[in-house]
Amino acid sequence: MENLEKKIIVNDLDFYYGDFQALENISLEVPVNKVTAFIGPSGCGKSTFLRTLNRMNDLIAGTKVDGEVLIDSENIYHECVDVVNLRKRIGMVFQDPNPFPKSIYENVAYGPKAHGIKDKDKLDQIVEKSLRQAALWDEVKDRLDKSAMGISGGQQQRLCIARALSVNPDVLLMDEPTSALDPIATAKIEDLIEDLKKEYTIVIVTHSMQQAARISDYTAFFLMGDLIEHSLTQNIFEKPENKKTEDYITGRFG
């Protein structure tokens, strides 16, 4: 990891929901063009941590952050940072597919339009490129004007990925992106993640340890707000260094 270029560097991050400290002194580096997976039991702070990486927690009242999150060496919690622009660079995909109740085309064109692109040809190009990157183009190219609510859950999730990609982010944060999908739709997303890491840095929270093992290059294990171990995925699943990690991944936790 030492020799890799870092996209995200987190230093001594604490996070509070009111009085409750959800993350304690987290320091972690995310290498560029790699998939980093966060695993851990429910309530361990992994999703909270993911959301600190594009300041999604700002939207929750009573939260507080200490420490710093550097993306491309810039602290995203600095007062000068434009949060809308930040979230354009750091895209996000959620657990349940959440397309807008609009056409497939409009779902993907929405972001670029919001960021000021009006040229129809340019928008067409972005929509096609994003849908192709999300491995959805061939399935929807003949019904781009149809409602996004009419495609399958797996397709909707890939549409949400296309929507995130349409504003040309650097980083893609994924919060359990396949937990609502069947195994085939899951396999498509996992395959897609493998392709997307060539262009993007991907951070994924997953409840499925097998998924983390299959798709990630690095894995970080969280427990009760602490980062217990962060290493090459192969090391985590072959010979974890921390007993707590071993107990969790072998199912002997608790």
Added chain:
Amino acid sequence: MVRNHFEQQLEALNEDILKMGSIVEETIYKAILSLEKQDRKLAQEVIDNDDVLDEYEIKIDKESVRLTALQQPVAKDLRQIFMISKIATDLERMGDLAQNIARISKELSEDNLIKPLVDIPRMAQIVQGMVRESLDSFVNLDEVKAEEVGKQDDKVDDLDNQILRELLTYMIEDNSAIKQGNRLIFVSRYLERIGDHATNVCERVVYIATADRVSY
């Protein structure tokens, strides 16, 4: 413990290895006894018992594959299941080698021995001890003990050389001793090979316990 069911199945697999190990130990013991006592019947019994170990090996392999497919073991569990399958192969090979010895016992059962057997039974005793102790280290995943046992292999190798030299002397002096000398050299070599497999078991125990590969 959350995965009680898995835990029990893994434990059952461990027990199969131990049962197989005790059969192997007994097979080695009987094979050498049949040689010392020139007991043709006992030698035949060892030879006829081959199937039992083969069946254990197949059963253990099947169960290892099944657990891997259904339980997705990782880390130590995964190392343990992989190594159990390899240990089963080691044990099966040890059984084969003991049977080879029994075949020689049968062949030599009518002959007058050219000399009383001293070093071969001694070597057999060390090798049996290695088999037993390697399995003890497996039960307790005791890498320290595994290393101790693995290092005994040098003694076995030394005895093998000594036996070879001694029997060569007999054969040079008296060419009617060649057939028997030759067979006894094979017995020594089979025991040495059994020792190597016991050493393999020790190396696998270290790998399960520490995730490090060692070679004794």
